[in-house]
Amino acid sequence: MNILLIKSTGLTKENPGVTYPLGLMYLSAMVKHHSPSYKIRIIDLRVTKLSTHKLAEIVESFNPQIVGISAVTMEAINMHEVAAVAKDVIPDSIVITGGPHPTAFYKKILEDPNIDYAVIGEGEETFLELLHTLEKGGDITRVNGIAYRKDNEVQLTPARKYIENLDNLPMPDWDAIDIDLYSRFYSMTNLGKRRYMAMFTSRSCPYRCIYCHNIFGKGFRARSPENVIQEIDILYNKYRIKDFEILDDIFNFDKYRAEKICDLIFENNYDITLSFPNGLRTDRLERVTLEKMRRAGTRYISVAVESASPRIQKLIKKNLHIEKVNEMIDIAVSLKIFTNGYFMLGFPTETMEELNATVNFALKSRLHTAHFFIVTPFEGTELYTRFKELVKNNNINFSEYNYYRASFKLSEVTPRKLFYVQLFAYLRFYFNPVRMVRICYAYFLNSFSWSDIFFYFWYVLSNAVIRLVRGII
Numbered sequence: 001m002n003i004l005l006i007k008s009t010g011l012t013k014e015n016p017g018v019t020y021p022l023g024l025m026y027l028s029a030m031v032k033h034h035s036p037s038y039k040i041r042i043i044d045l046r047v048t049k050l051s052t053h054k055l056a057e058i059v060e061s062f063n064p065q066i067v068g069i070s071a072v073t074m075e076a077i078n079m080h081e082v083a084a085v086a087k088d089v090i091p092d093s094i095v096i097t098g099g100p101h102p103t104a105f106y107k108k109i110l111e112d113p114n115i116d117y118a119v120i121g122e123g124e125e126t127f128l129e130l131l132h133t134l135e136k137g138g139d140i141t142r143v144n145g146i147a148y149r150k151d152n153e154v155q156l157t158p159a160r161k162y163i164e165n166l167d168n169l170p171m172p173d174w175d176a177i178d179i180d181l182y183s184r185f186y187s188m189t190n191l192g193k194r195r196y197m198a199m200f201t202s203r204s205c206p207y208r209c210i211y212c213h214n215i216f217g218k219g220f221r222a223r224s225p226e227n228v229i230q231e232i233d234i235l236y237n238k239y240r241i242k243d244f245e246i247l248d249d250i251f252n253f254d255k256y257r258a259e260k261i262c263d264l265i266f267e268n269n270y271d272i273t274l275s276f277p278n279g280l281r282t283d284r285l286e287r288v289t290l291e292k293m294r295r296a297g298t299r300y301i302s303v304a305v306e307s308a309s310p311r312i313q314k315l316i317k318k319n320l321h322i323e324k325v326n327e328m329i330d331i332a333v334s335l336k337i338f339t340n341g342y343f344m345l346g347f348p349t350e351t352m353e354e355l356n357a358t359v360n361f362a363l364k365s366r367l368h369t370a371h372f373f374i375v376t377p378f379e380g381t382e383l384y385t386r387f388k389e390l391v392k393n394n395n396i397n398f399s400e401y402n403y404y405r406a407s408f409k410l411s412e413v414t415p416r417k418l419f420y421v422q423l424f425a426y427l428r429f430y431f432n433p434v435r436m437v438r439i440c441y442a443y444f445l446n447s448f449s450w451s452d453i454f455f456y457f458w459y460v461l462s463n464a465v466i467r468l469v470r471g472i473i
């Protein structure tokens with residue numbers, strides 16, 4: 001059986017970042033491990049930038065029976081285009097989609113006759129079982145965790161149990177991708193282009209923030225520190241990787257596990273750097289954890305603050321104490337860790353005062369960088385179901401499911417006003433001479449190239465100008 005896995009694309013000016021297609025790399029490893037006779041290949045359209053014509057040629061020559069496509073919602077348009085190419089070139093091929101977009105919007109995407117299946121959530125076991133069932137002509141209604149069409153109706157099989165012991169998963173298939181190609185793109189950090197590898201050491205987050213995804217369920221599942229070190233060891237020794245981006249939703253949920261990983265890295269004397277761009281929970285952080293992280297080579301963290309308003313913290317079920325957030329930012333900065341903050345603007349019922357409180361918190365903080373995202377309600381989240389009526393009033397195209405664009409009207413302020421709140425938050429945050437010097441110093445400390453610093457300021461400035469022009473027109 002030939003299986004072609006494709007990561008669809010949806011890069012925009014505001015979103016030039018690319019990380020490794022870890023989901024597909026895990027699927028590929030799983031297939032190679034359990035069914036070595038299958039031939040499997042990954043194409044990442046974000047980095048190869050293939051034209052439709054070229055993609056059609058590759059599909060034709062590889063002749064896959066199965067085409068698997070991975071997409072986030074912003075990549076939905078491209079996902080449908082890829083499905084159309086697959087069916088056009090090989091009408092008998094079976095198109096299976098997976099990832100955040102199909103997980104959330106499976107009903108909608110199965111309206112497309114070019115898509116046969118959507119795998120919901122965690123994919124390794126479901127994909128393998130689906131492949132085996134399809135190969136044998138078995139009963140697909142017995143495959144848990146999928147959605148498909150029958151008599152023009154979308155059917156959903158029972159949810160699949162999450163993989164209990166993540167140590168049993170094979171390591172991601174690094175040989176299926178060209179590592180050097182990814183070093184030509186910006187990653188999830190603000191640290192510029194460089195050779196690195198992305199890792200997932202745990203899956204899911206037990207907190208129930210109403211805006212967040214549910215791909216891996218709500219029970220924290222973690223790989224053992226030894227298993228994580230095994231991955232670092234292979235990447236360090238075999239693939240010459242010295243820089244690791246850990247993309248877990250909540251790396252520090254289990255403080256002891258997090259510290260043990262850091263201790264093992266230190267004890268093994270790896271000459272590596274670490275970053276945690278996807279957001280640590282500050283109320284579960286302590287000085288000692290940050291010190292151990294720094295000792296292990298951590299040079300970049302993100303803290304996911306979202307809102308400085310206690311009412312909004314409660315509404316979104318994040319329940320962070322904003323003083324503790326500040327305390328942890330200060331400690332991280334004093335440990336010479338480049339510290340980035342994430343903020344969200346425009347929650348349902350949010351007022352201008354509450355928006356200002358969030359922006360002011362960011363401005364007064366010692367964060368090096370900050371991202372001010374516009375709240376985007378994805379199907380499958382509590383935010384979507386609880387405020388369905390508000391969401392319904394917005395007729396938004398999938399390509400606008402973009403945190404940088406004020407597309408949705410959910411809060412008490414108009415999208416236009418929200419747009420200006422976001423724009424001025426960026427301008428005021430970055431065009432502050434003290435912060436500029438601190439950013440340069442932090443880059444210098446972490447031995448990044450000057451071109452990265454210039455790029456970063458150019459990126460912020462050009463985005464601001466684009467936004468300003470768009471707002472005026």
Ligand code: B12
Pocket residue numbers: 009010011012015016017018019020021022023024026027067068069070071072073074075096097098099100101104119121122123124127187188200211212213215247248249278378401402403404
């Ligand atoms: C790394 C990351 C990024 C990277 C890469 C994004 C990309 N295009 O893929 C960067 C930093 C660029 C990024 C940007 C954005 N991101 Co992001 N990102 C993540 C993050 C933190 C990790 C993704 C990851 O590597 N997961 C690890 C692998 C193992 O999991 P996985 O990819 O989900 O794959 C598993 C399953 O989904 C499934 N699967 C996946 N693909 C397939 C395919 C097939 C065929 C099958 C069968 C199964 C399958 O099996 C895999 C193994 O179990 C997730 C949060 C999260 N925890 O997942 C958010 C997340 C994916 N991002 C999200 C969003 C919203 C964005 C932005 C739109 C935000 C913005 N700035 O506006 C942009 C989009 C930019 C763009 N142009 O694409 C949302 C997506 C929600 C949605 N419905 O789309 C998530 C889920 C975060 C959230 N809290 O909601 N992001």
